[in-house]
Amino acid sequence: MDQSLPELFAAIATATDEPHLRSRLMDRANDTFGVQRWGLYLLDKAGQLASVDVVGVSDAFVERYQQIGRSVDPLLQYVLSHHAPIHEALIWPNGGWRQSELYQRCCAEYDHAHIMTGPIVGQGQLVGTIHFARVGQAPLFNGQDLASLGALCSHVSARLAELRALEHVASNPWRSRLTSRERQIADLVARGLTNAAIGQELWITQNSVKQALKRMFRKLEVRSRTEMVTKLQIY
The missing domain is CATH 3.30.450.80 (Transcription factor LuxR-like, autoinducer-binding domain)
Incomplete structure (x- = not known):
């Protein structure tokens, strides 16, 4: 090299x-x-x-x-x-x-x-x-x-x-509440991926994705994937 x-x-x-x-x-x-x-x-x-x-x-x-x-x-x-x-x-x-x-x-x-x-x-x-x-x-x-x-x-x-990603976090205080892994999951949700597909993309289990989304909903004070994407301003 x-x-x-x-x-x-x-x-x-x-x-x-x-x-x-x-x-x-x-x-x-x-x-x-x-x-x-x-x-x-x-x-x-x-x-x-x-x-x-x-x-x-x-x-x-x-x-x-x-x-x-x-x-x-x-x-x-x-x-x-x-x-x-x-x-x-x-x-x-x-x-x-x-x-x-x-x-x-x-x-x-x-x-x-x-x-x-x-x-x-x-x-x-x-x-x-x-x-x-x-x-x-x-x-x-x-x-x-x-x-x-x-x-x-x-x-x-x-x-x-x-x-x-850092620039996006700085411009949206809600994103700063999430870990880097949770932000990855949120971005994949915004792309329309299912829990199973997100798990495959990130090499984690479908249940891990499900539990992560529950934590993310609490942190972001939302009740649905659509609300989460809107609050995080992921387009």
Whole structure:
């Protein structure tokens, strides 16, 4: 493992809020992955683009990618469907990348010789993506690069979920009455999961979920799952 990767993990784990997390990732990505262009896209709860951080490309590129590139980007489609990282050689073997519509319409101007994309996930949904590009005669991304990006995405996903949960707690005093496990259960209730499904998701028994909900109802002074979700403002 690249020695800078554990340092990047540590920086992510100690980020104090979402902007701090974004800054730490953007400041260190090139040293760890040997890239010349990189970006971080994060989505809001509605699945809309909430923030974009990029290095090495212009705002015009970001706008062009949003308007044209996303619809012709098979790497993004793979990440959306598999929640796993991928690089261009797995999609276009034998140099086909430079003949692709994505390269011709978005990436040729910036000499993106090789690209790699990874997922940021939360509660089973894609909540962002990390994008890396190497230019000129830089080497291909390989299996080790994919493994490292997968590990990075896991760390970013976990810390982002923690920070967003803390922000939600701070904005709603009722959530502060619950333990972290109880907040997990509440979020799954809001998604419509049954007690059995919640138990499977969290690796606990159905009875444990039932007893936890009883405690949560008392703490929140509610009598139903619907009242609980409304009081906690989970949308």
